[in-house]
Amino acid sequence: MDIPHDTAIEQAIYESIWRVKPSLQAMPMTPATRLSSLGLASIEIMSVVFEMEDVFEVSIVDRQLDTFRTIGEGRDVVRKLLDERNGHVPALAAE
Amino acid sequence: MAHRVVITGMGCVSGMGVGVEALWDGLMRAQSAITPTHLVAGQHQTTLPAVRVAGYCPLNHFTADELIMRDRYAQFAIVAAREAVQQAGLGCGEQTPGDTGVVLGSGGGGELAREEAAVRMFYEGKIRCNPITVPKVNNQASVGLVSMEFGFTGPSFIVATGCAAATHAMCQAYLLIQSGVLVRALTGGTEAPVMLSVFQAFDAARVMSHTTCRPFSRDRDGMVIGEGGAVVVMEELQAARARGANILAEVCGIGMSSDASNTLYPTEAGPAQAITCALAMSRIHAEEVDYVNAHGTGTQANDRIETAAIRRALGHHADNITVSSTKALHGHAFGGAGGIELVATVLALQHGVAPPTANYLGHDEGCDLDYAPNAPRERRIDMAIKQSFAFGGVNAVLALRRDIRL
Numbered sequence: 001m002d003i004p005h006d007t008a009i010e011q012a013i014y015e016s017i018w019r020v021k022p023s024l025q026a027m028p029m030t031p032a033t034r035l036s037s038l039g040l041a042s043i044e045i046m047s048v049v050f051e052m053e054d055v056f057e058v059s060i061v062d063r064q065l066d067t068f069r070t071i072g073e074g075r076d077v078v079r080k081l082l083d084e085r086n087g088h089v090p091a092l093a094a095e
Numbered sequence: 096m097a098h099r100v101v102i103t104g105m106g107c108v109s110g111m112g113v114g115v116e117a118l119w120d121g122l123m124r125a126q127s128a129i130t131p132t133h134l135v136a137g138q139h140q141t142t143l144p145a146v147r148v149a150g151y152c153p154l155n156h157f158t159a160d161e162l163i164m165r166d167r168y169a170q171f172a173i174v175a176a177r178e179a180v181q182q183a184g185l186g187c188g189e190q191t192p193g194d195t196g197v198v199l200g201s202g203g204g205g206e207l208a209r210e211e212a213a214v215r216m217f218y219e220g221k222i223r224c225n226p227i228t229v230p231k232v233n234n235q236a237s238v239g240l241v242s243m244e245f246g247f248t249g250p251s252f253i254v255a256t257g258c259a260a261a262t263h264a265m266c267q268a269y270l271l272i273q274s275g276v277l278v279r280a281l282t283g284g285t286e287a288p289v290m291l292s293v294f295q296a297f298d299a300a301r302v303m304s305h306t307t308c309r310p311f312s313r314d315r316d317g318m319v320i321g322e323g324g325a326v327v328v329m330e331e332l333q334a335a336r337a338r339g340a341n342i343l344a345e346v347c348g349i350g351m352s353s354d355a356s357n358t359l360y361p362t363e364a365g366p367a368q369a370i371t372c373a374l375a376m377s378r379i380h381a382e383e384v385d386y387v388n389a390h391g392t393g394t395q396a397n398d399r400i401e402t403a404a405i406r407r408a409l410g411h412h413a414d415n416i417t418v419s420s421t422k423a424l425h426g427h428a429f430g431g432a433g434g435i436e437l438v439a440t441v442l443a444l445q446h447g448v449a450p451p452t453a454n455y456l457g458h459d460e461g462c463d464l465d466y467a468p469n470a471p472r473e474r475r476i477d478m479a480i481k482q483s484f485a486f487g488g489v490n491a492v493l494a495l496r497r498d499i500r501l
Contacts, residue, residue, distance in 0.1 A: 019163075020163060020227075021160050021163070022159035022160055022163070023158065023159065023160045043164075043226055043227060043229075043230065044227075046226040047225055047226050047227045050223060050224075050225050050226060051225075053223055054221070054223070059223075061223075
């Protein structure tokens with residue numbers, strides 16, 4: 001599987017959020033947007049993580065990585081898991 | 096002191112459409128809503144007669160956000176409750192929220208969400224389950240959401256006795272009000288069982304019709320599953336009068352019993368005991384009953400034994416009453432059925448018309464009462480009985496009176 005660009009990961013996270021709360025399509029979001037600012041209930045945040053796992057076919061919860069606060073942090077978690085799965089060595093870990 | 100209990104509002108979602116008026120119009124037209132229905136889940140599919148709620152569009156009643164966490168069965172409860180509360184004139188500020196509870200019946204709860212999760216896991220091979228599945232499948236989601244909708248903080252709970260669930264729930268609501276625990280309750284039942292896994296299970300049990308539902312008729316070959324729900328506002332008589340509510344009927348007694356005999360095959364004695372108990376609690380004689388809204392599933396066993404139970408409870412007077420099953424029109428909504436049929440019963444009291452037993456082809460041995468075959472029956476109805484039975488031999492009966500006696 002090709003590793004998507006950051007913007008593609010972010011877009012998929014936005015779409016995950018919209019599937020859980022469709023009305024948020026009307027709200028501008030950026031990588032800096034905090035999940036806590038979106039008015040999501042705790043179970044809705046869990047559902048967003050579930051949707052992200054489903055789209056990217058990664059395990060976020062089992063790795064205890066579901067603690068990200070912003071969409072950008074969520075993107076980084078997904079990128080890390082995709083890199084691992086594809087045998088890439090993350091840049092930070094290599095330094 | 097035992098408080099008297101009345102009905103002051105009704106709401107309904109049935110195969111006839113959304114609303115009490117749609118139900119009554121459909122019953123009076125005697126046109127069955129049963130149609131061939133194609134169901135798919137994973138790699139499996141089937142087509143069987145069934146009833147879906149006519150014209151129901153979830154987005155006409157809920158926002159897209161709300162629908163994410165509301166299974167279809169819970170939607171029906173909320174829609175019906177809104178209509179009932181509006182008719183009762185509640186929510187105008189004069190009620191104490193803690194005086195009002197929510198008691199509903201539902202056999203399966205959010206079974207559609209459960210089936211979706213099963214397809215995902217066992218057909219698509221996904222290992223993780225959407226956490227929203229939990230609040231969607233819960234039986235109690237319906238009462239929780241109804242209590243949130245109106246801010247009623249009295250007790251809320253679900254009764255899950257299958258096909259008798261709504262009637263059992265209404266019995267519980269009645270007892271809570273009669274004993275003074277509650278002043279009023281939103282009560283009834285809801286179900287959305289039109290789905291492949293439910294159909295396959297009941298079909299395997301050989302209780303499903305492959306043609307149509309013909310209660311009490313010759314050539315009947317089983318039940319037809321429907322969906323829907325109904326909610327009524329039950330209220331303590333003096334409280335209802337004090338706020339000037341329009342009283343639709345009095346619930347004058349309830350009866351409950353167990354066959355204690357067989358899981359699938361009903362007995363005559365169990366239902367008869369429940370009817371007799373309801374009459375005794377109501378302090379009315381069998382001879383005063385005018386109309387029985389039957390469980391009437393259209394299975395060979397139920398209809399014959401239900402007829403015998405009515406005869407055992409009412410004696411010779413059974414020949415003077417009208418009995419009908421409206422399931423031939425709106426299907427069997429399991430835990431919602433008793434609610435829909437109670438609404439039909441109250442409307443029968445008000446209009447002086449017994450709803451018809453549709454799809455009736457003629458007399459069958461052991462089914463020898465007046466079933467109002469195929470057309471509504473005008474007659475004076477002062478006292479009526481609504482009865483529901485379920486697998487496991489569990490029985491529930493409500494006795495209703497049109498006019499309030501002093």
